[in-house]
Amino acid sequence: MELVLVRHAEPDRAAAGPARANPGLSDRGREQAARAADYLAAEDFAALYTSPLIRAVDTADIIGKAVGLTPVTRADLAEFDRDAVEYLHFEDLRVNNDPRYEAFLRDDLSAWGTDVPSFRKRVTAEFDRIIDAHPGERVLVVSHGGVANAFIGGLVGASRLTIHEPGYTGFARIRAGRTRRTLVSLNETPHLRGFDLGIRAVRTQGA
Template identity: 45%
Template structure:
């Protein structure tokens, strides 16, 4: 079968400096898509129009579910939410889109550029979690079926690193709504066919103007 892996579209930034203290939501940051992200998500409909999609799966996070929504409507499929497809920082209280990382958190940006997850992440446990999620989806679609999975850069990258025997979990720069294809055989073979197809959104990937930086001393949590 074929897995079509999609990174979510561009989400909004969530940071304590973006709203008065009384208006700041508690709990983990779970941002919606920006208007540009919504347009990117719409482009998936045309990009995958020729695919015989038998199943649609998504991370539980809002940015992934919103990315899958236009495709679900076009296909007439109810997305299946898989909790283990959530990103490694799903419980963080802040979210800063990757294009703002060099300015807001240079140290985190350099670590990501080096292909490394944050030091706080148990890479082995995270890898086992996402691999099990993908293998569960594969098991549900025998034969030549195609399933689309909307998730996150860290989730997709970590599984690709395992399949390819790479020693770093964040090797590939995956763009918003970039498409990656993995072929899964009944004999256990997993073949990475393509990585980060972006022709459908090439004109929508120029980063928007960054939002103003938070006051000095505020820590930014940045995420793929």
């Protein structure tokens, strides 16, 4: 079977109140998702799965309309920040030298109440279930950058969590047989060619 693993589109920076912890998409994010949907609509997919976090659900809904599938939510496709009180844009953490970003690079996920072995085990078990359910088929999964790193890193034998930095709606392809799994591509973004991603990190005052 072939697994196409898509990162969600750009989340809304203006989200306020409870939505700060679980934002939907920005206007730019909806455009990114629409472009991914148009590109992927040329392929035949047997199923579409999504993380339950709203940024992924919104992305999957847009893609689902284009490929003719209703997204199926799977709790264990959620990012390692699923229980956080606010969503953190990692580009902001990086530009502000936030200690949480430095810890993340050291595989320390304690700021999000988990650790890399537990996170990777959860994610990999969910992908195992999806793969086992779809022999010989092509399946879409909409999830998160950390999820992609955890699963793909396990495939290639990486010792660290972060092996790449997927763009918003960037996707990877994995060929998964009964006994062997092969990474075919990583962070494909042909649908965003010529599109200004507009990602601008926000520097906090005094940083």
